[in-house]
Amino acid sequence: MPGGKNRYFRRPEKPAKSQPVALPRIEREMGVPIPGEILPQDQWVQTALKKLPESGHLPIHDIFGRKAPLVVDLGCGNGRFALGSAWSRKQMDHLAADILPVVIRYATRRGNQRGLSNLRFLVCDASKLVSDLLPPGSTAEIHCYHPQPYDDPRMRGQRLITPTFLAQCVRALEPGGQFFVQTDHAGYWSVIREMVARFFDFNERIGRWNDSPKGRTRREIHSLKKRMPIYRGQGIVSAQMTAEKAADLAKVIEASEI
Numbered sequence: 001m002p003g004g005k006n007r008y009f010r011r012p013e014k015p016a017k018s019q020p021v022a023l024p025r026i027e028r029e030m031g032v033p034i035p036g037e038i039l040p041q042d043q044w045v046q047t048a049l050k051k052l053p054e055s056g057h058l059p060i061h062d063i064f065g066r067k068a069p070l071v072v073d074l075g076c077g078n079g080r081f082a083l084g085s086a087w088s089r090k091q092m093d094h095l096a097a098d099i100l101p102v103v104i105r106y107a108t109r110r111g112n113q114r115g116l117s118n119l120r121f122l123v124c125d126a127s128k129l130v131s132d133l134l135p136p137g138s139t140a141e142i143h144c145y146h147p148q149p150y151d152d153p154r155m156r157g158q159r160l161i162t163p164t165f166l167a168q169c170v171r172a173l174e175p176g177g178q179f180f181v182q183t184d185h186a187g188y189w190s191v192i193r194e195m196v197a198r199f200f201d202f203n204e205r206i207g208r209w210n211d212s213p214k215g216r217t218r219r220e221i222h223s224l225k226k227r228m229p230i231y232r233g234q235g236i237v238s239a240q241m242t243a244e245k246a247a248d249l250a251k252v253i254e255a256s257e258i
């Protein structure tokens with residue numbers, strides 16, 4: 001007889017219908033705040049980029065409704081880096097892509113709730129984005145954090161960072177554009193470091209990123225907590241390197257590996 005004639009039973013109070021549900025304004029993951037804060041709902045935006053062109057490049061300036069330097073995050077996972085960069089660098093536009101729809105759903109919700117009109121998330125293969133969808137010379141920065149190392153030698157062919165991929169990055173980047181990469185996999189790093197240095201003026205970074213000492217990405221936070229070594233680097237397209245030279249170099253390297 002819950003709630004009937006029992007005088008000791010009190011029906012739990014229902015919230016008034018008009019009462020807004022309070023969201024925590026700061027979210028955390030592994031104890032580290034997700035960059036930005038959840039804004040009131042009337043400031044939310046749409047950060048999902050669902051419609052991709054069947055052929056041709058993405059109309060970057062139409063997508064963002066302005067011309068601004070473009071930052072691209074490949075294999076963005078839950079979007080932590082892109083969220084932080086878009087929140088702290090409102091003057092830059094951001095595209096963040098991952099092959100897995102589920103992680104893009106999480107990332108998009110956070111981007112929407114932070115009102116990040118300078119950010120779009122898309123479900124897309126990273127190589128396809130760089131080679132087919134980004135216009136040549138369109139991009140100021142390409143970031144690639146913890147690409148899958150594919151430890152199993154039979155899967156190595158699936159690694160993202162190949163000479164052809166790096167040549168496509170050179171093509172997509174503007175003169176002086178930058179390429180950022182990091183991993184916690186020593187074997188993959190020795191390959192990446194050597195390969196990237198052939199396409200970019202490349203510097204290995206000693207120590208953590210100043211803007212995110214607890215980690216720029218979910219994987220970096222996880223690896224720091226496990227006390228794993230993290231290898232980071234950043235390169236700049238050198239003045240002598242053109243898209244054509246990079247494509248030729250990729251062919252030479254790949255032919256020599258056969």
Ligand SMILES: C[S@@+](CC[C@H](N)C(=O)[O-])C[C@H]1O[C@@H](n2cnc3c(N)ncnc32)[C@H](O)[C@@H]1O
Nearest residue numbers: 075076077098099100125126145146217218219
């Ligand atoms: C180890 S996680 C790293 C995620 C994030 N960058 C981080 O550091 O936390 C690798 C991510 O790359 C994505 N990925 C793997 N292959 C991809 C591809 N070909 N194109 C785009 N994303 C890919 C995976 O779905 C996964 O989210």
